[in-house]
Amino acid sequence: KQLTHDVWEFIFATTSPNLLNFEPGQFININIPSEEKRIVRSYSISSSPIMKDRLELCIKLIDGPGSRYFDSLKAGDQITGNGPFGIFATKNEYAENMLFVATGTGVAPIKSMIEYLLERDFKGNMTIFFGLRREEDIFYDELFNNIASAHANVNYILTLSRPNDAWRGKKGRVTDLIFEKQ
Numbered sequence: 003k004q005l006t007h008d009v010w011e012f013i014f015a016t017t018s019p020n021l022l023n024f025e026p027g028q029f030i031n032i033n034i035p036s037e038e039k040r041i042v043r044s045y046s047i048s049s050s051p052i053m054k055d056r057l058e059l060c061i062k063l064i065d066g067p068g069s070r071y072f073d074s075l076k077a078g079d080q081i082t083g084n085g086p087f088g089i090f091a092t093k094n095e096y097a098e099n100m101l102f103v104a105t106g107t108g109v110a111p112i113k114s115m116i117e118y119l120l121e122r123d124f125k126g127n128m129t130i131f132f133g134l135r136r137e138e139d140i141f142y143d144e145l146f147n148n149i150a151s152a153h154a155n156v157n158y159i160l161t162l163s164r165p166n167d168a169w170r171g172k173k174g175r176v177t178d179l180i181f182e183k184q
Contacts, residue, residue, distance in 0.1 A: 005060070005141035009107060011048070012059045012072060014081060024051050026092055026114040030059075030085035034071045043068035047086065048110035050117040060110040060142075092119060099126045105133040105176055109142060116146075120153060130158045133176025137162065137169060 003011045016022045024030075024047055034041035045068075049058035063069040075081070092100075092115045100119070104112045109132055116128065130150075134140055143160055150158040161172035161179050172179060 006139055008064070009060065009062050009139075009141050010072065012061060012075070013049075014057045014059075016055060016057060017080075022051075022054055022057060024086035026051055026118040027090040027111040028086035028088040029111070030057075030083050031087065032068070032071075032081055032083040034067050036067065041067050042083075044087070046108075046110035046114070048113045050114055050121055052118060052121050060107050060113070062107045091115070100124075100128045101131075101180075102128065103131045103133075103176060103180065106139075113142065113145075116149065116156075120149065120156075124155075126155065128153075128156045130156070131161070131176045131179055132159070133161050133163060133179075135162060135164045137165060 003013070005011055027046075029044050029046045031042045031044050034043055043066075045059045045061060047057060048060040049056060061069070061072055063073050090111060100115075102112045102116065112130070116130065119128070130146055132142070132146065139162075140160070146158040146160070150156045159172060159179060161174055161176050162169055163173075163175050165171070165173055
């Protein structure tokens with residue numbers, strides 16, 4: 003699914019649904035076919051681990067072997083890889099307030115964490131700061147707005163660092179907004 007001019011969401015059905023176990027925030031290594039050498043690229047998982055039948059990856063397609071590979075995929079193609087890996091994850095018993103800060107496709111593990119926490123009826127407050135450059139770079143805005151509308155404990159702030167003059171939303175780098183009173 004194309005989200006912007008260069009960001010895509012890839013959704014893969016798993017061949018063994020009950021064997022796909024990961025913590026929200028983890029990543030997987032994907033094998034990139036190459037006749038010259040072994041190429042592996044790491045991608046954060048953007049889906050919730052509660053969904054055992056599919057795996058979502060949010061990827062910005064740039065000029066590189068991983069991007070060229072994903073750009074060439076067609077519906078029904080199979081990928082191989084291994085994982086999950088990483089310790090950037092939420093814990094099941096965590097009950098404190100949460101602050102999420104992301105820019106670009108770095109939001110992928112954050113999306114996984116947020117969806118997982120809400121599926122588990124997280125009661126603490128969540129604030130999501132999501133930074134992008136321009137209007138044409140906006141993705142997941144509707145998703146996060148819908149989450150914030152449906153959950154009184156979720157506050158979502160989108161900011162653009164290089165908006166056009168007509169932009170009426172938040173402006174500036176996401177890190178600068180963290181210290182503003184919301």
